[in-house]
Amino acid sequence: MKSYKTKRAIGNAVGYIILILISIIWLFPFVGLVLQSFRSYATEYGGMVDYLVPKHFSLDNYKFLFDSSQTNYLLWYKNTIIIAVFVSLFQTIIQLCVSYALSRMRFAGRTFLMRFWLVLGMFPGFLTMICLYFLLKQFGLTQAGAIPGLILVSVASCGMGYYVCKGYFDTIPKALDEAAMIDGATRSRIFFTMIIPMSKPIIIYTALVAFMAPWCDYVFASYVAFGHDTSYNVAVGMTRWVWTNDYQGYFTRFCAGGVLVAIPVTLLFMFLQKYYVEGVTGGAVKG
C-alpha cells in the first residue's frame, strides 16, 4: 500500500515538473513581449536587441501609442472594435437563423444547400480577394469605406459556418417543437421564444469567436484599405511596424501595441472560456 502511495507521489511530482516546464515555455514569449514593451524607443533603443530585460523601464512606447499627433494607433484600435462588435452581432444572428432552418425544418433543396456550402468551403479564401476587392469598390466600400466593407464581407459569407451552432440545435429534442406546434405556436414563435433562450452557451460561443477573428485580420484588411491609413485595423497598422523598412526602430512600439491588443481580448476570452470550451467540444464531436 505504501509503495502505491510513493509511486503516486512520484507520479504527481513528475506531473508538476512537466506542467511547470510547459507553463514556462508557454508564458515566455508573452513575458518577453511585455518586458520589451517597457524599453524606451527614445532613450534606450526601439529596434531589436538580444537581451530580454530592458535596462530602464519606461512608458514611452505607450505614450507614443496614445499620442494621436504621432500615430493613428487609437483610431486603428477603434476601427477594430467597431468591426469586431458588428461582425460579432450580425454573424451570431445569421448563424442562428441558418442553423435553425437547417436543423429544424425539412424543405426541398436542404441537403443540396448543405452539400453545396460544404464544397464551397473547400475553395481557398484568398483566391477571391482581388474579386472581392473590386466588388466592394463598386459599392464604394474600399479605402475610405473599408470598415463597413470588411464587416459586409465577413457577415455575408458567415452563413456557411453554421456547423457548431446547428450541432447544438440538433441536441435540443424535437419533441419540444412538436408539442409547441400542437399548442398552435408558429415556427417563428418557437424560434424566438423557445430555441433562442435555450441557446445561451452557443450564442456566446458564436459571438466570442466572431469577435476575436477581426483582431487578427491582416490579409484581407490590408488589401481593402491600402493607401488609407485611417481605415486600417490594428493588425494592418502594426504589422507594418515589424516588416517595413520605413519604420526603423518600431519594434518596442509594436510590442506595446500588441500588449494593448492582447489584454482586452484575452480578458474577454478568459471570462467566457467556459462557453468556448462547450462550443469547441460540441463542434469537435459533431464535426
Place this chain on the structure above:
Amino acid sequence: MANGAEKKKKSAASLFFEALGKGFKEVGVTFIEGDIKTKLSFLIFGLGPILRGQILIGIALLCSEVLFFYYMAGFGWQYLSKFSTLGTVATKKVGRKTVYGDNSFLILLFGVLCIFAIIAFIAIWYINVRENRKEELLLKQGKKLPSNKDVFLSLFDKNFHKTLLSLPVIGIFVFTVLPIVFMILVAFTNYDKNHQSPSNLFTWVGLENFKNLVSFSGAGIGGTFLQVLLWTLVWALFATFTNYFLGLAVAMLINKKGIKFKKLWRTILVLTIAVPQFVSLLYVMKMFANDGLINGYLIKWGIIKNYIPFWTDPMLARITIIIVNIWIGIPYMMLIATGLLMNIPEDLYESARIDGANPWQMFRSITLPYMLFVTGPFLLTQFTGNLNNFNVIYLLTQGKPQSVNLAEKAGYSDLLITWLYKMTVNDTNYRMAAVIGIMVFVVTAVISLVVYNMLPSVKDEEGFQ
C-alpha cells in the same frame, strides 16, 4: 461545383434529365390547358396571380422580371456582349490625357453576374408558370386560394426557412459563389501583371496556364508545384497529429487525480488561443531570428558558437514551424479532450485496473479508441484546416527560405495557400494563382471525400438526433 454532390449518386445525371423533361412537359401542359391569364403570364410574370387576387406573389414575380430587364438593358448587356473577347478597345492617349478602353476585369465580373442573372430569370419564369398552374388547378377543384395575409404569415411559419435563409444565401452568392466562379474563369485567361486592367486588356487563353502547371521543363512550374504540394501534405499531417496527441497527453496530465490548480494550468495554456496571432507569432518569429533572443542567449551562455538558422535553413525552418505550431495548437486540443475524457465511464478503467492493466494499456485500449472514434470528423476538419493554415506559415517565415531550385518565388516552407497569396499580392500573377487555387480545392476535396467516407463515426446525419 454541383459536381461534387452529383458524383455521390451515379444516377444523378439521369435524374436531372428526367426532372428537366418533366419540367418541359409541365410547362407545355400549363400553356395548352391554361386560360388567358396564364398564357399572358408566360410573358408578363405574375399577371395571372395578380388577376386572381394573389397580389403579393404576383408583384414579387413581376418585380423580379422588371429588375432583370432593367439590369440587363441598363448595365449588364454592355458587359455580356464583350464576354467572348473580354474587350477589344485598348487604352489610348489623347494628347496627354488618358482615355481608358474596355476594362476586361469588369467585363468578366459582370459578364458572370449576367449569366447568373439569366439562369435566375429562367428559374423564376419556371416558378411563375408553376404558380399559375397550381392556382388554376386549385380553382378548378373549387377550392379557395389562400389569402394574401395567409401567404405573408406563412413566411413565419411553414415557409419560415425562406425568411431565415434568404439573406445568408444571397450574401453567400454575391461574396462567395460569384467570386469563386470568377476566379475559376481567370485560370483560363492571361490576367497577370502585363495584362492589368484598366490600362491593358486580358483575354482567354484556354488551358495554357494548366499546361504551365504540369510542365517540368524550362520555365514550367511543375517541379515546384509538386514540391510545395508535398510539403503542404507533410505539414498538415504533422501539424494535425502532433497537436492531437500532445494535446491529449497534456489534457490527461491535467486531468490526473492528485494534480492541483487544474484551472491555472489550463488558463496558462489557453493564452495562445486568446492572444491574437499576429501579435504572438510575429514576436515568436523575431525571437527565433538568427540574431534574435534565443540565439543571442544561447551564444552568450556559451551553449552554441554559431547561431542556429531557425528560419533560414530549409529543413530547420520546417521543423521550427511545426514546433511553434504545437505551441499554438495544443491548447485547443486540450480543451476539447478535457471535456471528452470526462465522458468515458470511470468503471471501464476500474475493471481494467482490476484485470491488472497498466496505464499505457488502458490508454491504448480504452482512451485512444474512444477519442479517435468521437473526434474523427474533428481530425478531418483540422487536417483540411491545416492544409490551408495561412497565419502560422505567413507570420513566421512568409514561405522562406527561397531557393534557386524553386520556380515562381516559392520558398521551402511555402504551403500552396501562402504561395497563392504571394502570387496574388506581390506579383499580381492572377492567372497562376487561380490555377493553384483550383488545385488547393481539388486536394482538399479529394482528401475530405475519401477520409470522410472511411470515418467510423459517420452515420446518417439524422442519426445524431
Place this chain on the structure above:
Amino acid sequence: MKKKLVSVLMTAAMGATLLAGCGSQEAAQTATETAETVAETATEVAETAQDTAQEATEAVEEITDYGTGDIKVWVADNVVDFTNEQIKAFQDAHPEFSGYTFTVEAVGEGDAAGNMITDVEAGADIYAFAQDQIARLVTAGALEVVEDSNAEAVKAQNDAGAVGAATVGGTLYAYPLTSDNGYFLYYDKSVVKDPSTLEGIIADCEAAGKNFYFEINSGWYQTAFFFGAGAELTYDTDDSGNFTKCNSTYASDAGVVALKKIAEVASSKSFQNGSAVSNATNCGAIVDGTWDAQAAKDMFGDNYACAKLPTFEGADGKTYQMSGFGGFKLLGVKPQEDDNKLAVCDALAAFLSSEEVQLARYNAVGWGPSNLNAQKSDAVQADEALSALAEQLQYTIPQGQYPGDYWTLATSLGDSIISGEIKADSSDDEFMKALTDFQTTCESYAQ
C-alpha cells in the same frame, strides 16, 4: 476676335461631345450591327471633338479655369508632415489651383508600387517609389510621361544617374527626389579598427563577438560583390517598359570570384543576413543606406562611424573594391482622364522635386538630394553618412531598370547560400553551374 473664335470652337466641341455621348449610349442598348457602326462613328466623332477641345484649351492657357478635384499623394510615413507643409506652400504660391484639395497618405515606397498596380484607379495621383519599380509601373500603366517642359528642367537640374533611373526606353517617366538610395558601411569604431578591407572587418567582428550585417539575399546588395569583381548585369527596355535584352556576364570567372566570396562571408560566425538597423542586434558593422543614419547613430552612440564599402580579396588573389548600385527615389504622376487635373499634378510633382524642396527635405529628414545645386550646398557636403555614400558612389553603377523577377531570383540565390545549398568550399564547377542557371533565368526575363 481670337477669344470669340475660341469660344465658338469650344461650343462646337462640347456639342459634338454631347451628341457623341448620346449616340454611344444608345448604341450600347441595341445590339444590331448598325448600332456597332454608329458606335464607331460616335467614338470617332468624340475623339475629334476631344482633340479640338484640347487644342482650344491650349490656346487659352492663361485664362484656364482648372476646375475642382481631389489629389491624393503617397509618401513614406516619416515625410508625411513635411509633404503637407510643402503642399501648403505650393497652394499659397498657386491660387489658380484653389479648387483642388490635397490629401497626403503614408504609404511606404515599397508598398506604393504594389498598391498602384493592384488598382490604378484607387491609387494615388502622385506617389513616391523606389526606382527599381519603375519598369513594372510603366507596364501596368501607372505612370504618366513627364510633361515636356518639366522634363527638360528635370534633365538639366538633376544628376545623370537620377535622370537615367527615371527614364524607361527613351522617355522620362518620373521626377527624381533623392540620390541617396545607395549603401555603404556603418560601423562601431570600438570594434572595427580598419574599415578598408572586408576580411579585416569580419575578423574584428569575430574577435569582438559582434555581428556583421550584409543582406546577401537581396538583389540590390549582392551586386556589391558581382559588380565589384567585374561581372555585369543590365537590361535594355523599350518605351512601354518591356525588357528587350539582358546583358549579363555573371557566368564568368569574375562571377565565380564574387559568388565564392559571398559564400565565404556567409560562412563566418559573425555574419548575419540583413540590412535594417532596427532589426540588427549586437551589431559591429552593417552595410545599409542613408535612411538608417539616425537609427545607426542611436544604435552605435559615440562609436558611430561610416565609410565607403571595403575592398575584398578574391580567390584568385586579386583585390577588388566592392561596388553596387547607386539608387534613387522617384516621384511619379498617375495617368489622368482630365487634362486640368494632370496639369495640377505636373506642377505639384515638379514643385516637390525642385531644388528648394529637396534641400528642405534634407534638412527635415536627411534625405540626400538628387538636384545638382542642392548637392553642392554646405549642409549636404558636411553630412557624414552622405559623404561616405558620395565616396562609395564613385565605385557604383547607377541603377537602371530590372524586371521584378530579378529581385526574387536574387533572393533565391542568396537564400541558397545562407541555407548552405551553395557552400564556401563548393567546387568552381558548382559555382559556375549556379551562376549559369542564374544568368539563363535572368536572360529569360527579356523578350
